[in-house]
Amino acid sequence: MNKLYRILSLLLIIPLLSGCWDRVEMNDVSFFMASALDLTEDGQLKTSILVPIPVAAGGDNGKVSPSGTLGKTYFVVSAKGSNIHDAERSIQQKISRRFFKGHRRVVFIGEALARKGIKDILDYYSRDPGSRLRTYIVVTKGKEAIEFLKNDHPIERIPSEEVRELERSGVGVSATFRDFLMMQARDGIEPVTGAVELVSPTGTVKEEEKYSLYQLSSTAVFKKYKLKGYLNDIETRSLRWIKEEVKQEIISGSIAGSGGNVGVVMNKMSSTIQTTMNGEKARIRIVLKGTGVLNEANVKLDLNQSGSLILIEDELGKLVADQTLRTIRKAQTEWKADIFGFGLQLHLFHYRTWQKIRPKWDAIFSDADVTVTAQISLRRAGIITNSLSENGVGES
Amino acid sequence: MINFGQNDRISNMELWTLMFVYVLGSLLTLPVGYAAGHDSWISAIIGTIAGIGINWIYAFLCAKYPQKSLVEIAHLLMGTWIGKAVGIMYFWYSFYLGAYVLRSFTDMTGAVLLPKTPTIIVGAIMIAVVAWTAFKGIEVISRCSLILFLFVVISTLMGSFLLIPDMELNNLFPILESGWSPILKGAGQIASVPLGETIVFAMLIPYVNRTAAVKKTVVSVIGVAGAMLVFTHFVNIFVLGEIASKQLFPSYTSVMYIAVADFFERIEPLVFTVWVFNEFTKLSVCLLVSALALSQTIGSRNFRFYLVPIGLLMLLLSLFLHPDQLNLMSFLKNVWPLYSIPFIIVIPLTLLALSMLKRKPVNRLN
Amino acid sequence: MFKQLFGNRKKRSNVFQDKTIGSTEGEDLVSSLNENESRLRAIFNGCSDVIFRSFQIRGQQNAFIVYIAGLVDEKQLEESLLKPLMLGDSTESSDSNPELLSFLRNRLITNSQLIQSSRFQIIEQEILRGSVAICIEEQMEALLVGIQGGNIRSVEQPSTENTVRGPRDSFTEILRTNTSLIRRKVRSSRLKIEMLTIGEITQTEVAIAYMKGITNESTLKEIRSRIQNIQIDVVLESGYIEQLIEEKSYSPFPQFLVTERPDYLVAGLLQGQVAIIVDGSPFAISAPMTFWGFLQAGEDYYERVLYANLIRLIRLSFAMIALLLPSLYVALTTFHQQMIPTNLLLSIASAREGVPFPALVEALMMEATFEGLREAGVRLPKQVGQAVSIVGGLVVGQAAVQAGIVSAPMVIVVSLTGIASFTIPRYNFSLAFRILRFPLILLAGMFGLYGISVGLMLILVHLCCLKSFGVPYLFPTAPVSLQGLKDSLFRAPLWTLYLHPQPTGKEKGSG
Structure with a gap:
């Protein structure tokens, strides 16, 4: 019996000798x-x-x-x-x-x-x-x-x-x-x-x-x-901020009332989307939050005063909110394509509502009421205080 | 020839790991329970609970008749002729199951790893190794499973762990989107395919050295393996989301997505290797059980004699079962759960009822 | 159980068993001294190293001594035997013949080892073992005085098993020295050393050492009876005994610990192993051994626990590398190219560009070359050692790569495998890995990773079947023993381990 099995298993090996079907050098x-x-x-x-x-x-x-x-x-x-x-x-x-x-x-x-x-x-x-x-x-x-x-x-x-x-x-x-x-x-x-x-x-x-x-x-x-x-790239930034895909981003923009522009490195960026349905009308409220560091300040502001940073934060927030709103408008009007996932928010967390409006979502999205607010907070302003003045450093 | 089969004894721990490895063998190949899309984890939970129930029936039965296999219990309770019929049925079940396991194994190997190697070669090698192992008896298989258990757990957990960066927890919502009917369908698949297939262990429980603890062992292993299934479902849903239900091999596809540090990528052949161990264990158990059931039915004492013929038949059957892979998959998902009901529920329940009716001490002395 | 497992030991026939040549069976001494002498001379006819020396005991009785030059400490022979016998006062000696022997034994001969025999057969054997036989006129018995000596190798540092920390002594060729080295480490009467003589011609002494109360009795009985049942003419090394009593001759895995370090052997004894020491061999063997035991070295216990565990882990991983690396390389480069990171893949591909052999052939060729180099390194005289390393390293390594005959990654793989195989502390165990590497390469070349997993499966099943004297080879892991797991892949701190952490002798369950 044992011998028979041995012979059988040897016989099984024979077809293997022609092996290597899938081998490729x-x-x-x-x-x-x-x-x-x-x-x-x-x-x-x-x-x-x-x-x-x-x-x-x-x-x-x-x-x-x-x-x-x-x-x-x-x-x-x-x-x-x-x-x-x-x-x-x-x-x-x-x-x-x-x-x-x-x-x-x-x-x-x-x-x-x-x-x-x-x-x-x-x-x-x-x-x-x-x-x-x-x-x-x-x-x-x-x-x-x-x-x-x-x-x-x-x-x-x-x-x-x-x-x-x-x-x-x-x-x-x-x-x-x-x-x-x-x-x-x-x-x-x-x-x-x-x-x-x-x-x-x-x-x-x-x-x-x-x-x-x-x-x-x-x-x-x-x-x-x-x-x-x-x-385009600014719109892309808005899109990624809304979708929370972006981890670090540089935002620059001119600050009204300061006579110059700033560059900010954002490193904590989050967003909150709230989509509510009011009949057939959608209300989308977006809050963008970001924490960053002021890394370039071509402004005539006294950065030692706490109000200055708040001013920059506010102005940047307006800028970002504006940019974002324009991006959403573009998607609403040009393509009627909800690339931001507002509908997905409804789908995930308000499934009952979503079931009703699912087939009409593109139309609802395209004339949705969108508000964007951006809250930017700056933690630091680099390792100098005020920007260089015409007279020299350390004017304060 | 040395006869070490009859004296084989395995511990409860070995039974535990053996069943665990056995159950997890279905994890990679079978897209069971994905009918409900991202709600399939609910299917897995319900299926696990149902699976514990199914397994409890035969575990209870076997604990009642220590040292007796399911077929022998059937002989006792139903008389020789019906008992023989039941024996043949369970022989068929494990034999057919083995053929299916082999078929899905060779199919998957052909689909993802060795597309040009003839199916029969892949299957024949497997059957040769499996027949040799089954020849060595249950003790060796269960000891192997102790070692393989480690590999299986580590590879499953590692595979999931490495996928964490690619998981999107939002994929889980909304819960109950597709309604209950696909969830229950998926639960039925999970209860009957990976968890119900353990009915073959009713033939092996007599080898366990402490029968008293078997109930606990079986229930806990099904619970843990079911938890593992749920876990895998979660991972697949997190990684693949909606497209998980479209995949033929969801777990395999998720593993394919692993990329760590731009270096450690495409490790699915490694996972595949570990999965070969699972399939090997599963096939060994199927082959051993079908040989045992056959030999107990026809009253032969030497089950080893049947191993090679049954193994070769299994190989042949696996080749001719289905014309193509999609056909096989739909059979496994739709027909198999119904087909297996008599084997995993009806007969064990009947036996249980009969054993309740009969007074038991009569059988003890046999 | 044992009978079933080991029943079919083959009986080996004796080729040289010709009893007629110089047979002395059943013959006794006679009273005539001359006759005895001529009888002994006939026995040792042609043995030029056998010395006969006649003298008179204090000028009265004629006597002669027989010994083999070189086996006897001649200085001691003269000082403590011949001097008191030949010189001295004759009046002291008793005249009566029957009491002469006891007088000699009690008063004159100061040696501790002394026996008395009348049978030629025993006299012959004792002389061959280095005793001095004294035959005296009219005495029917001879005195056999053991003053073994001669030039023997002293206890030196172990040459094959090096440790950084640990005892420096090693076994020698002399059985008594070896047993004394063990006894020096275990000063307990529970250490038993039994003696047996194996080998129809060589009459080699074999010692079985064990700790009574720790060693499983059935294991001991089995080993003893298997050794007693050995029928062989020649035993030159402990390997003979190992091969004759091991269970699976065709398994690539060894079932005996082979060591020249007394401390390893003693550690094994204290874990319930039975040691077998063969005269003439500095390598002692002991069993039962498990898979994990072979991966351990004495230093694992001498060094502190964290480092010991790190080293064990590294050893296991390198053992796996030694087993799997070439086959993984073949499988990955010829089957699963997607697994190799892209940049690495491109450099391997560029290194392989122009290499004439397929990766499978290349791997087999290089592995065989490496084995050849290693074999050459063992065999070659020390003086030419450098030549081979130059040829091996430079020619095979660098020149072959530069000539484009083999690819550089393959050389790296093979040398890494070679280095890895040396991390396995037990040489005979690393042989198993070296052997199994080749079928795995072949399987990998045919089926890629599937082939490797089939190969690993076969190895695993074999390991699960394998037993060393009733102890499962994968003992603390399969079957699981929680107590044993404390000292398997990892070692718990010493204070948590019992004196004998592996109850190797005990069988599991009722099986």
Whole structure:
């Protein structure tokens, strides 16, 4: 009996000898670092991928790389197709190495495609077990997405890594596929994602710079999977403050009655939203709170007096409230898209009310009565007291 | 051949860990209980309470007849022929369960880890290891579970802990959005699939050295494992929100989302590895129990003889069960809870009622 | 239970058991001195190291002594034996023959070890063990005086098991020295040392040491009977005994502690182990041992508790590295590339670019090379040691990487694995990890992490089945013993531990 089992188990091993079905050597894999999706003029999907060239990317102290003959650290391949897989098939025909999508961190979506709708793309990324849900989804503002892949970056060997770092650093709106899908799936909030522009590093209009930089400048607003428009950076700040996504932010503005402007580093930022329904009319009250440090004071105020800081706080609060209100107005009028999640507040905490108004929410939101107040408190004013005067330091 | 099967004894602690590892085997593969979207944690709580009830029935029964397995109790109470029928039924239950566990295991492996490796190879390796382990007997399986228990707990807790930065507590609200009917449906799945499957332990309780404490052991392990289920549901809801119910493997998808310090990412194959241990334990128990049930039914003393044939049949059945994964999942979610009612509720309850009617000391001496 | 478990010990046949050559079985001394001498000369025919010396006891009786040169302390022989026998007053001696022997025994021979025998067989054996045989005219019995001596290695520092803190003595090749080293540490009459003779030809003395009252009686009985049942011609090392009485010969995991340090052995004895010491071997073995026992070193108890626990944790993690690192590397680089952080992945990919071998082959090749280097390091004469380390380090490491034959990450992995395997304190236990590494690499190369988990599963099941003399190999963890857990992976402070923390001898439950 025992012997029989031993023989049987040996027999079981035999088919294993031809094993290694899924084994793939690293040299036979091409890693996707980023993808760019564009809409072509004839309505097809153009997929471009960025593949790092291993030897060069690994940093081989100045040796000439055997495989990277272009002297570059990456290359970009694109193909057209009716959907992503169709396009990837054509790309695979151009690259001998097998695709590996597990390291893709950024997906650029061309503006035209975003306006057409990205539902199919989301399906692909959430269905494929090889892709990460933690892949940043970025809309390329103004240009085709492929341009963003091909842009040599002065610091990063792999240009798309720079975009990922930007997204992570918290300077603007960032959304992974999971975030986007979750926003999309929830009732009462419309998804947004970051929008990146290619800008000249020194700001010169002339196109003589050899490279461009990425700027995470604005927010792409989606509704029903379609890009509706952008929020600029001030509006983005308002949006993120309302959603409590921002941890640290610099606010600067001129202070009326002081003859100058200030710069404040905010580090505790919170918001309270109160949405109440009055019949078919929504009342939204937003209180923004922030604590910060006065770091730049080009004002003619005596900072030693307690009233001065309060004045700055009040003026900044007005400024912020005004900015925020304008942002909300823009969303209300231009897109009728509740990107702030006011409806979500109702949905989460006043479900009965929400059930009644759910189908009409877009209309209700667009003519909701919004009031914004901002309370900013400054804790410190740096390590000097008054700002430099014309006569010298320490005038007080 | 050395015969060490009959003298195997396991402690209550070993039974506890074995059942725990067994129950948590379903955690990663089966999207059970997610019918209610972000309310599914309520399903998990209700399902756990129901599961404790279900498990209490057979634990009580087994405590009443120490050293007797469920099939033997059925023989005693219902006579030889009905007893044999019951034996065959439980053989079928654990055999079919084993085939399902194997199938969902190979499916998941194929979907996420080894897409090109033939399913039969993955399954055959598993069955070979499992048959060898079952051959060694319950003592070895339960001792393995003691060690695996640590891995399972650590990997589950670590996986959840690392997801804390990505959790959004608001996902839990509004409570009871989808109403009670999907919640109860999910609760039924949880009570019958991961928690009800423990009925096979009614065949193993006779091996426990102190039968008196078994009731406490079973109830507490189902309670703790159920709490673990609830906990996992919470984690998945916090991380995935509404899209949790759309995922085929919600826990796996959440684990995929882990990223710590930009370095420790995509650790789901590690979690998968630990989960292989769970499935291994579960399959070993299923195989052992089906061999035990069969040998007790036909009056054979050597259950080991049946291990390899049953294992191979299990492998075959798992290959032909369902045409595709979605089909399998919908079967598990919709049909299996109903299918398992006779096995996990009706028969144990009947036996319990019969045992109440009959005077018990008669059987003690057998 | 024991019978069931260990029933099928194989009987080993004796190849050299030719009783006709020089057999002295059942023969006694005769009264004629000449005849006795010629008989003994016949026995030791051709043994040039056997010395015969004739003399007269105080000028009266003829006598001769027989001994083996080198086994006997010749100075003592002359001083304490020959001098009093040959010189001295003849009147003192008794004339009557029967009392001569007792006179010698009681009045003349001052040595402590002395026996009297009439059988050639015993005389022969005693001479071979280093006694001096004295045969006297008309006496039917010979006196056998034990004055063993000669050149032996003294007690030195242990050469294979180093510690920073702890005793510095180690066992030698002489059994009596070894038992004395143990006795010096345990001054208790509960320490029992039984003697047995194993080996049809070598007649090796084997000592079984145990603590009465601590050691489980059934374990002791089992070990004793297994040793008694050994039928073998040659015992040169304690490894012979270990292999002949261990339960699972084909298990990669050792079931005996092998040590040359008396303090380790004594610590084991005090935990209920049975030690076996073989004459001629500086390595004592003891059993039952558990998995965790093999991961412990004496210093764990000598150093303070926090550091001891840190070291135990590090040791366990490095043991796991030694077992798993190469296979994890293979699995991750060829199956689960998504698990490697992107930057690391790119550098590994660039290092691997141009390497002709698949990662699996590379891993197997490098591991085999490393094992070869290690084996060479053990075998080579000390004078050429440096050469090998240069060749090994420089050629295999640097040159091979620069030539692009192997990748640098693989060299790092292999050397880390090698270093890790040396952190396991018991050499025979680290062998298990070294062996198991290879199948795990193969499994990882075929199925990635799934293969590794299957391999780990198999190892775990095997460990759960394994018993060392009735004690489950994973003892305090599976089955769980709360008392035992105090000293397994972690060690509780010494004051919470009992004198014998691991009741190794006791069996669990009714099984």
